[in-house]
Amino acid sequence: MNAPESPRSFGRNEPDYPNPLPRPEGEFEALQKAWKAPSGLSFITAVNNTYVGLWYIGTAFLFFILAGILALIMRAQLALPESNLVGHDLYNQLFTMHGTVMMFLFAVPAVEAASVYLLPNMQAARDLPFPRLSAYAFWAYFVGGLVFFGTIFFGLAPNGGWFMYPPLTGSKYSPAENADWWLLGIGFIEISAIAGAIEIIVGVMKTRAVGMSLDKLPIYSWAMLVFAVMIVIGFPAVILATLLLEMERAFGWPFFIAERGGDPLLWQHLFWFFGHPEVYIIFLPATGMVSMIVPTMAQTPLVGYRLIVLALVATGFLSFGLWVHHMFATGLPKMSLSFFSAASTAVAVPSGIQVFAWIATIASGRMKLTTPSLFIIGFLFIFTLGGLTGVMVAMAPFDWQAHDSYFVVAHLHYVLIGGMVFPLFAAFYYWMPVASKYPLSERLGRWVFGLMFLGVNVTFLPMHITGLIGMPRRVYTYPVGMGWDTLNVVSTIGAFMIAAGVAIFIYDLARKFRFASDDNAGNVWNASTLEWLPNGNYNTRSIPEVVSRDPLWDQPNLSKDVEEGRYYLPGTATGGREALVTSPFDARPQYILQVPGPGWQPVLAAVFTAAFFLLLTVKFVLTSVVCGVIAVGCVIWWLWETDPGPVRPPADIGGGIVVPVYVTGPANHSWWAMIVLMVVAGMVFTCLIFSYLFLWLVNPGAWPPQNVRIPEWTWPSLAAFLYCGSAVLIAAASRQLRGEDRRSPISVPILIGVALLFLCGGSAIDLWAQWGTDLSPSAHAYGAAVYAIMSLQIFFVLTTLIMGAYTIARWLARRLDSVRRTTFDNTMLFWYYTVGQGLVALIVVHCFPRLTGGI
């Protein structure tokens, strides 16, 4: 492990900067030219984080407004008992869409979008490491999200509640396409969230200002790191759940149908294993923002930096151990309820640490009551209340009463509005001067805050009572005389107050927001972190070296020195876009990453990916497949331009530091991304194995069911042999491709080709063997689980097939040799993963039923 070194170890004395003045003629112009945004129609091909980040935030905010309007319609309906404003059908779509859109199309994308915009600036990186990936994630989300939302206008919106419990959402009780829109629409937007998470992990770990070691990382970066890791671990569960439910709906594989060995509770476990962390996934980035804003507003360093980092990590960790508190009423044994009850209270501790750290910071400074400060105060007020009711519902007996009542509606809105929306509005006001020529109006800001703060409390405080006096959630109307009438009218009035606040905000935004990069309003709050450095599309002119957590306060001339180009990499070494990759712990410069620029590929790939999923939903299978193939083609076209190789000798970035412009292996940023992707894949597979074992538990003595044969040992053994053989061949190909002499021997494509045959052969034999036993995937959950495991494996084998063929094509095009081999390395990593997954799958499918079934 690289121990963090003292900040001075590779710095120098104050007057002695890495790069001397004056800077050479044309250096700055070359930098500007490399980062120039495309103009005209091709403006949408921009991939730079400044543009994509803002579009992303804007789109997320649009969904906030749209889902908010849905909520207003619901509140209008509930203002009076037995109201006929909207019917049950529309109402059920409204609350499903409100929850789904707020969670999946607003909250997660909004915090991810904010970090696309802010992270590189805060870490003084020129851009995120995979700008085209962010562009792809954005466009997929933009197209998919808008189409998904549009279903409400056609009565096709999902109507089973945002957690989509089967069997209500199964094909028997929801035969229409409404549920498919949720499963395919949201399933695919989750993929976009994962793409963003991979980007954030690599961005935080690898692209930072020089000397920004982990103990000097802004808290926001820490929060985003924990956030991204949580997405990587949590989202696969819901992706798998949606896949299983969609397979059940489309092909009748009974994962959740009790009559055929399935179990509706399997969905709940998978959903909440994602769904509870989801709450913290939304909340942690917001706390990261708060930890940035509070020190600025109080003009003092954050108190308890290490404790806050610890709290972030602890929250992330604990949040995966309490999903069952959403299932307290499902009849689980009291023993397991006790465990989850304890874990649910424990998670209050790290939140307490953060709240008191902010209070301590405020006390140690002098809080200016600006609009961001007001939103922070509002956040602390509302979130504390939501946290306390959270402890209440963590007590299982209380939850038996409160669960699925308006008390929970109140609790979750306190936590989510308090914990995420208020910090986000604070962030809008706080960071507006970075993104815009003018800051937002402080005078109107007070109105926005006042209306929203009062509105939230007027809406949701009464709901605690409404729930305890018996009103269940998700009812489109309620009878007269239950004592709920007054409280509901009050809640409705509150909802419109919130709306008024948001409307004023939009008005102010229209008045004051003018996009800016190099002519932004500047450091109006006297903040201490690097996003307030003068910047352009290339972010900072030179990449600063930082020696503390508050560089702008501790290094007084930093802004000027950075802008003059006195720090590292003041121009461009390769003539194109570049980012400086630093070591993960102590942030020493490692190499220059050649960053891809604008291109149509990510936009087209995203549009066709969206088309693939959306057309599949409406069962235009053929067109959908064509779109899918085009999408894969676009991705290949996009990748073809990456992995440029060492286009020039190592470059001097200043201060005598000479770094290469191309590296391979574990230092390479794409190696990291591939490792994270493997974790995602591994989690999907782990959740699938969990599902298999869960279904075994609910079918004691019927695993496999009567009259089901298991294939002879010969076949799985042969498949395992072929899998292992393909891995050995790939390892051999890797050995052939070593050395500094840029060899590219003919043996490499041949070995890859044979390895591909082995891999596909292994998978085919396994499928053929199961097929030969007449095992039906739709007769019983056993068959469904076996075929699901095999389908996932086949999907990975096919992906490896495409990657292998692509790698061979790179060799044929002379774009692959012993030095320029990142493409090969990534394929190899994925290959090993596929083989490993295949072996585990064979063991589970062939050995486990023999152990349990006594065959």
Next chain:
Amino acid sequence: MNLEARWHTLHGWLGTFAKRAAALFCMLSLIGCSGVQSALDPAGGDASRIYWLTVIMTVGGTLIFLGVTSLLLYAIFAPPERRAWLGTRGTIVYGGLAFPIVTLSALLPYGLIVMRDTDVPQEGALPIEVIGEQYWWRVRYPADGRQTEFSTANEIVVPVGRSIAVSVTSADVIHSFWIPNFGGKIDMIPGRINRINFTAERPGVYRGVCAEFCGDQHARMAFDVIALEPEAFEAWRTEQAKPAREPEIPLLARGRELFRVGGCGSCHAVRGTEASGQFGPDLTHVGSRRTIGAGQFPNNIGTLAGWIANTQHIKPGVRMPSYGSLSGEDLRALAGYMESLK
């Protein structure tokens, strides 16, 4: 403005606020006090235990909330020299780490004890089986001692003072069985049988409701719960186990004939007649129930007639079609027959 002055204004403001909040809370809790479907009006031991847990946590939570917000406002508005002690790492360690750990360590065992004592199976409990269906409740009283078994719907009658053991499951999608005045809820999950135990301690009329979203008419899926003194309960039970009454006047006989030729019996059972359908609610003693439509409307000849003629209008999406083609007279006869099935 000078900070000292602000501090005083704030002091006054906080005081007023606390008084008003207390007044508001009292007012709001009064609303709950007489609820037929309220967790704040416990009518059984389990509900009482949970009620006190609620009260204690609400009071404790309110105090903590006031403490935290006061500290926050103190940190903002108190003069710098007076608030300096707050701006240290110690605040985090004591306030954010030690305090929650101590408080939660006290609360958690209390919560676990309440859990242990709530929903406990008792010897000699009265068994009742409830099956949730879109969007009504099938209720079955299994044979118990001398008493024979029988089925009813959308109404649960229990004796006061005897433990009740309800087994629940679902015939279609997930529902949740919740009688707030008696205790918590339990999900009704297809393929699983869940149990909930409670004891009614106060005679009266209460209301239960479906708490898990179950489709179109989830909002209109409720049931009556009637707690009777043991003797009254036994009498009710004996009546319910009997076959349906014979019609006493020609109009009602005509109603029974309409019921027969209309095919009502293919979905509904009326014990003692040839109607033996199991798809919909058992109507043998439908006239004795307080409400119809799964806890939706008071039960009388008018609402019964309205229900038969306009089912899909009143509760769109239920399984029963509207029988709007019946003439007024036929409808009256049919509804009258239903009402007579006491």
